[in-house]
Amino acid sequence: MTSATWLPRHRRVTGAILAAYLVALVFVLGWPTPVDAGVNDTLLRALGWLHGHGLPAWVGYDQVEFAANVVLFVPVGLLLALELYRRPWWVAALGGFGLSVLAELAQALTRPDRFATGRDVLANTLGAVVGAAVIGARSRSRSRARPRRPAADAPARDYGPR
Template sequence: MLRRRPALAAVTGVYLLAVAWITLNPFPPDPHGNGLLKQLLAFTADVAPLRWITFDVVEFTANVLMFVPMGVLFTLLLGLGRWWWALLIGVASTCFIEGVQLFLPNRYSDVRDLAANTLGTLIGIGIVALVAVAARRRRPVQAA
């Protein structure tokens, strides 16, 4: 599979390196010290319909979004028929990350991250499935 799709394999490798850097860097940036994030959360706290947007919601959503490419890339690499491998890779990656974070002093391992990352992987797989279904519907039917 990797030999037939070298560009996709390279993009996947770069993506995995970025995820590793973001999640396993022993000195992560302090998200609570992010001025823009503080201002956005202060704004949402003042607007009644947006009060549900808290730091925890933003963090969960960021984890989901970070793993959507995991589902997309591995489903494309392995094929839609092997989508469950993409899901297994996403879950295994998350378990590995959370396990390593247990031993990093400035990191926190959290079961919510496992849920968010798995959800992100599933969304990525779903995107590939939806695009494949849409592409099949657009193909003209050839006469026999």
């Protein structure tokens, strides 16, 4: 029996999207130079403009980079949680953590122009947790909202006098 036979269609689609996202993630995380190198000046100018228009001064490049890493891993948590739908949501979050650690380790060992940091692992893991928790919360609310009913063709059970 092939996996296409026993996997529900939505899991095949989710798996394909997850695989495509992971391939894109490998390119982003494995890029030889910092991904924002070409837009760094533009980002700093935009932050300066935003500071002049009310953005708090404490929001700087480091906060934007942290937020970008969080956002980058939200789909990882979402897709892993969908793919592992019979497991607790935190298993998907743990998978995002593992992926982040591997990515940062690979950067440290193979990309001298990149910066592998624990802060990136924290941000990536936070993104995976957010994505996985969204799926976990949704599946919990759906299971609570839907009362279990016996199948239409199932015989009625007699539980005796009460």
